[in-house]
Amino acid sequence: MKPVIIYGAGCQGTALLRRLNLLASPPQVHCFIDGNPARQGQTIAGHPIHGPDYLKTVPSDEYLILVAVGRHYVHIRDRLRALGRKEHLHFQQADPQPADxxxxxxxxxxxxxxxxxxxxxxxxxxxxxxxxxxxxxxxxxxxxxxxxxxxxxxxxxxxxxxxxxxxxxxxxxxxxxxxxxxxxxxxxxxxxxxxxxxxxxxxxxxxxxxxxxxxxxxxxxxxxxxxxxxxxxxxxxxxxxxxxxxxxxxxxxxxxxxxxxxxxxxxxxxxxxxxxxxxxxxxxxxxxxxxxxxxxxxxxxxxxxx
Ligand SMILES: C[S@@+](CC[C@H](N)C(=O)[O-])C[C@H]1O[C@@H](n2cnc3c(N)ncnc32)[C@H](O)[C@@H]1O
Incomplete structure (x- = not known):
């Protein structure tokens, strides 16, 4: 799995980090992205939190963006598309889903x-x-x-x-x-x-x-x-x-x-x-x-x- 960027530094994003760390081979986490200026500049478990503009500096193929923002997903999806990212290729929804x-x-x-x-x-x-x-x-x-x-x-x-x-x-x-x-x-x-x-x-x-x-x-x-x-x-x-x-x-x-x-x-x-x-x-x-x-x-x- 490519290194990942977690979009969402709230409780959904931190829960996702915990879930990723439970995987047999956890992916490398590059950073968090969050639109809330109060969170930007801080870290979660050593990973820096950047604002959304940071993504403009990152080549789209290098990282998989996992979006963990609950019901705001549609909004973030549109933003990522505007940056030229493709859903399921460069980014995907990573909120917990109910079991089948x-x-x-x-x-x-x-x-x-x-x-x-x-x-x-x-x-x-x-x-x-x-x-x-x-x-x-x-x-x-x-x-x-x-x-x-x-x-x-x-x-x-x-x-x-x-x-x-x-x-x-x-x-x-x-x-x-x-x-x-x-x-x-x-x-x-x-x-x-x-x-x-x-x-x-x-x-x-x-x-x-x-x-x-x-x-x-x-x-x-x-x-x-x-x-x-x-x-x-x-x-x-x-x-x-x-x-x-x-x-x-x-x-x-x-x-x-x-x-x-x-x-x-x-x-x-x-x-x-x-x-x-x-x-x-x-x-x-x-x-x-x-x-x-x-x-x-x-x-x-x-x-x-x-
Ligand atoms: C979509 S099929 C049913 C599908 C089925 N439950 C299944 O497991 O695939 C619709 C059925 O409704 C029946 N049907 C529609 N109106 C009816 C009526 N007034 N009396 C008897 N059968 C009716 C049709 O003959 C048709 O077989």
């Missing part, structure tokens, strides 16, 4: 391997669904998904809920999106028809109490489910009309503590989801929680037994 969920949960990492080719969801969204499914083990009621496609997210929930004694109800046409709003939705009728009901049946066969309801939701809801409460519902339908139908059916059927998770809420590719959810919750007291993964989560605010 797969590193925290080996069971989830194994599951991801089995989902390849079966789901359209990114790993971060799958991690949210996996954790909610685990929480749902302790919440009364059944589990449902509308928007099964090749069965990836259904399999994830079935695995996370195995042995919890909960029925899993799966709804899909298995012939793709049934209808779309041409003024709003970007998906068209027939999208996602490259799946097979038989294959999904075989995939879920090892999980007893799994019920597949082929056809257009909500017409395929059996009468026996109208009095059912739900612990977790995953809605992944991509279009406005279907999302609104899901809100109308499930929001009032959640158990206390029950959860309703919409995929694609924050995605430009599926504007109908946000429109449907926002429209449904307008004027209601509770609002869904927007997650940085682009999903939205609503949970019934009843007391949860812990």
């Amino acid at each position: 969920f797969t590193a925290l949960q080996p069971e989830f990492a194994d599951l991801l391997e089995d989902l390849r080719g079966l789901t359209l969801l990114s790993d971060d969204r799958l991690a949210i669904l996996f954790q909610l499914a685990h929480m749902a083990r302790h919440i009364p009621g059944a589990i449902a998904e509308v928007g099964v496609y090749r069965g990836g997210t259904a399999l994830l929930m079935a695995r996370a809920l195995a042995g919890a004694g909960k029925p899993l109800h799966l709804f899909d046409t298995f012939s793709g999106i049934p209808e779309a709003d041409t003024d709003l939705d970007h998906h068209c009728p027939g999208d996602f028809n490259d799946t097979s009901l038989e294959k999904v049946r075989r995939l879920l066969d090892p999980f007893p109490d799994t019920h597949i309801h082929p056809g257009r939701f909500p017409e395929t809801v059996p009468d026996t489910l109208r009095d059912q409460c739900f612990a977790l519902v995953h809605v992944d339908v991509d279009v406005y009309g279907s999302a609104l139908d899901c809100c109308a059916f499930f929001a009032s059927r959640l158990s206390p503590g029950g959860m309703l998770l919409w995929d694609d809420y924050g995605f430009e590719s599926c504007p109908g989801i946000r429109r449907a959810v926002d429209e449904f919750f307008t004027g209601k007291e509770q609002r869904p929680l927007y997650l940085p993964t682009g999903q939205a989560l609503f949970w019934h605010p009843g007391a949860i037994a812990v």
